[in-house]
Each structure stands twice: as C-alpha cells, then as structure tokens.
Amino acid sequence: MPTDKKTIEFEIVTPERVVLKEEVLQATIPTQSGEITILPDHIPLVSILNPGVIELKKPSGENEIISVSGGFVEILKNKIIILADTAELAIELDEQRIEEARKRAEEMKKSKDIDDVQFAEISGQIEKQLARSKAAKRWRNLKNIK
C-alpha cells in the first residue's frame, strides 16, 4: 500500500541478534521517564529503556509488538535505534511458558538464601517476564479485534 506519509527507520538489536529492521509510521517506547511515542521528525534524543512493550505502527496498517527488558534508545533524524538487552517479537512468545517462568522467578525471590546480586538478577527476570506477558496479551487483543 503506497502512502505519502513520512516513515521512520526503526532498528532494534540485542547482543545476540538483529531483532527487527523496518520502516514504521510511529513507535511507542517505554523509557525510564515514562512511555514516549515517536513520530517522524522527532528531535534527536537519547534515553534509557525500561522493561516493557514497544508498539510499532507499520505503513501497511499492521501493528508490531515487541517485548524488551531494558537497554537504550537513540533517536536520530528519522531513525530510531534501540539497543536492547533482550527483545522478542510478540509472535514468538508463548504465554503459558512465560507465566511459568515468571512464577518460578517469584518463587526464587521468596527463598531466603540469596545474595544481593542474585536478588537483582531475579528481580530483573521478573520484570522481563512481566514485559513479555504484557506483550503477548496485547498482541492477542490486537488480533481479536481484527
């Protein structure tokens, strides 16, 4: 579908792979100071990513949902670069398994014999799993409406 609307180059990478590289109309990103939506011609910005859900609007009218677990976001002239610690497309997510992983992490948090580093790691895990399950749910809602 050809549009004369402006698009933004969107790229999300993790240390393990390039998750997605595409042209989008707008992107909603969870940052440390709140959720922001980037439209074309946004001013350059650098910010810290929070665990959460990224939502993209594609020129084709479809939406894309990605769960991230922290990292950085850099906005250049009509270009968004996201350096995420981990990132997954909502399509790849399996809700049931996420729920299980989250429960396991929470159980681990309750057990007493863990040190500070482990505690921080487990808390990070829980946040990541929460972000993933949020992404999966939103993806499902999106599909139900259509």
Added chain:
Amino acid sequence: MAKTKEISRRIKSVSNTKKITKAMEMVSASKMRKAVEAVLKTRTYANLSWEMVLRLAKIVEGNNEVGHPLLTRKKEMKKAALILISSNRGLCGGFNTAVINRAKESLKKHNLETDIILVGKKGSVMAQQKYNIAAEFPKSDLVLSESETNPIARMVITDYLSGKYDKVTLVYTDFINGAKQIPRVKQLLPINIKFQDQHLGITEKEEKEKKHLLPGEFIYEYTFEPSPIEVLDLVVPRLIEIQLYQALLESNASEHSARMAAMHQATESASDMVNELTLFYNKARQSNITAEIAEISAGANAQQN
C-alpha cells in the same frame, strides 16, 4: 609370522586414531560454524553501541563537563590488569601457545606491575611461571549469552574505578577466517574514544554508511533523558561488556577452527602412516610366503634324493 602380526596390530591402532581425529575434526567444524555465526550477530550491536558512546562523549566534551572516568586516561600508571582468553582443552595446534606468547610479549613491553585474569583452563600455565594471577574464570565451550562475560566485566570495572588498576588490557585470538587467526592485544580500559576500534568487526562498507559521525556533519542538538552523564554511566559499562563478549566469541571461533585444522592434519598423517604400514605388512607377508615355499621345496627335494 610374528612380524606380520605386530604390523597388523599397529595398522589397526593407527586407523582407530584416525577415526577419532576425523570425528573431532567434524565436531570442531560444526562448532566453528556456530561460533562464527554468533560473532557476526553481535557485531551490529557492538557497532551501534560504540557509535553511541562516541556521540555521547563528544557532547559531554563540548559542554566542558567532567569526562567520564571510564573514558579518561589516568595520569599515573601504577598497576595494570590483563585478561587472557585461552581454551579449555588442548589438541588445537598452536592456539594457546600463540595467545600466551602474545600476552607475555605485551607484559614485557609495558613493564608494569600486572595482575592476570584468566578465562579458560589452558591459560593456567602462566601461574606456574610466576605471573601474578588475580582471578580465573571458567569458560563454557559454547558461549550462549552475555551473562558469561558480565562477571568479568563487572570485576574489572569496579577495580578500575576503585583505583586498583589503572589500565586493563585484553588478549584474545581474533578470527580472520578458517585458516587464519591472530592473537591480539587490546586496551579495554580506559576506552580510547579518539581511536576507533578496528577489530570490532567494522568493514569498509559500514564505514561509508557512518557519514553522520564525521565532525563536520555533527550538528544534532540532542536531548537526554535523564542526563548525558547518567546515560553514559549506563552505556559505557555495556560497551565494555560487549567488547569482552565479542572477544570471547572471536576466541571461541578461532579455537574451533584451529582445532579443526590440527585434526585435519592428524587425520592426513594417520592415512599416510596406514599406507606405509600396509606396504611393510605386504612385504613381510610376501617374504614369509617365499620362505615357506623355499622350506617346502627343500623338504621335497630332500625326500626325492
């Protein structure tokens, strides 16, 4: 008779060894493929985070703010740390010797009191040679995620900031291609932003795409959330983690390809040996038969007379 038996036993043992080396070669080949793939996948992230640090550092400099401690060179160099990445297992040709020699060379050149941090079991020969070992980290054969290198990164960053070390270098084996691996020394801390890291996997093509990094075109007015320093505080340690991770992946890819080459050679020389032994075996068998025939005909002759 005794001679042929002995030779055939040797042929058997050599061909068994050949089977093993052949299998090891194949295992290394598949491991190498995976390792190389992993290296390539990390490169984008490494490049992008490097660019980001570069831009941030420039902005911080431009504002005349105090430079980030991980980016500024210390005035006095008293003690250094050296991270040495070696393999866990042997049978990989000159892989470990090369990387250890490179490390020793660099130690001799800088002549600074240096603690050594080992990654991989084979580096422990350094301990027997009166080098000072600060820590030894285990290494798994297939590195799957970054969490393997993060403890090392955390340790060197803390020690650097606390003033225990004034410089941290990294010695690893760079994977050029299947036949060529070069041991390399790289300064990890402080990060030298004036000097673009050529070995983080930047190719010429990508270099051209990075026009927006050139000084003249650097006109962007940036907004930072929350502030440049806070962002730098988070992104710089990440860059160090990622460099370490990348080095580990490169070393792994090199190790597997070195082992593959070594095993290939071993297989070939085993084949040569089997051929040679078979020749000896045939000769021995032939002479046995000749001797037997001579005996029989001698006996027959004696009876006729």
